[in-house]
């Protein structure tokens with residue numbers, strides 16, 4: 001078949017690329033025919049980004065205070081990430097973990113140097129990182145204590161991913177319905193309730209999974225006391241303490257890792273989202289003691305830590321580790337949090353704004369989805385978790401005038417809706 005015929009059969013070369021020239025409405029209609037219906041998507045198509053801003057197909061501009069759900073933490077199209085990806089793509093994009101990958105070694109070294117960890121396993125997503133952590137914990141417990149030690153304790157309202165194992169770890173039944181039977185051996189304790197955790201952790205516990213700040217659960221921080229208690233319980237019973245920093249890690253709280261604020265050190269830490277600045281990558285970091293439970297053949301991922309993804313990861317860390325970067329994040333985040341607190345006071349929305357750094361939740365007792373939609377129509381992208389908490393995950397590089405603009409839009413939306 002001639003090349004031109006092939007193209008027209010498929011709707012043309014441009015169509016294959018990004019349906020260029022079509023309206024967002026037309027793209028969405030076509031999408032509904034062929035893309036599986038797993039997301040409650042908003043009626044818009046984002047096609048371009050720069051810093052804290054994105055543009056839709058109709059060239060409307062939005063302030064992105066959601067950043068692909070904590071992924072584009074350095075903003076869209078950060079020049080260092082673009083350059084790293086372009087240069088690496090020209091060299092080689094993928095090899096295999098049958099061979100050593102220099103970028104993977106460099107990224108693992110950098111993560112180990114700046115954390116408690118000695119060893120890193122790379123994968124492609126948060127769920128995969130938690131799946132790896134679950135498997136490592138069971139392997140470690142089995143090897144060191146025997147087959148009966150396989151139970152894991154996680155928290156109510158937690159979110160750890162959508163694979164069968166990680167949705168079992170996820171302490172929200174709405175994600176689990178319809179998928180029985182789930183892997184056995186998981187129980188759920190209440191966040192910040194040490195007595196409840198004590199009642200669930202015992203000598204058969206292989207691991208305790210905690211998000212230092214629950215993101216999907218409603219931006220709920222674990223207290224320092226709770227984390228310390230969890231550490232002590234894990235030590236007492238020979239269980240591994242696993243922190244899921246897929247959402248709250250990589251600078252989001254104003255330190256590279258959220259656990260640094262508490263001083264409580266886990267045995268395993270999981271990362272994804274912002275680690276690749278938009279290129280899919282996940283990682284499981286572990287102490288030598290935990291990591292040695294895995295031997296060749298015990299776990300693997302075809303794409304995990306490939307040259308392209310780890311080039312992006314190295315570029316992200318280069319920027320985040322620059323002198324003064326985290327201090328700047330902390331300063332800007334305080335400014336934004338104060339602005340939100342002022343608005344919460346002005347409109348008397350009830351519970352205080354919570355979170356740390358640039359993972360912030362503003363509880364609203366009503367109108368959550370309506371507020372999100374009004375913000376979107378006014379050029380600000382945020383979301384609402386559990387229908388009741390407005391969640392803000394702006395890029396860490398957001399500027400003061402952009403925060404002022406976002407606060408102005410929120411003020412206007414609340415004036416119109418909060419009656």
Ligand SMILES: Cc1ncc(COP(=O)(O)O)c(C=O)c1O
Pocket residue numbers: 069124125126127128130159160161162211215216244245246247248272273
């Ligand atoms: C804390 C946490 N863990 C795990 C995941 C799952 O990550 P992924 O969607 O990359 O599998 C998420 C996703 O939102 C998350 O917030």
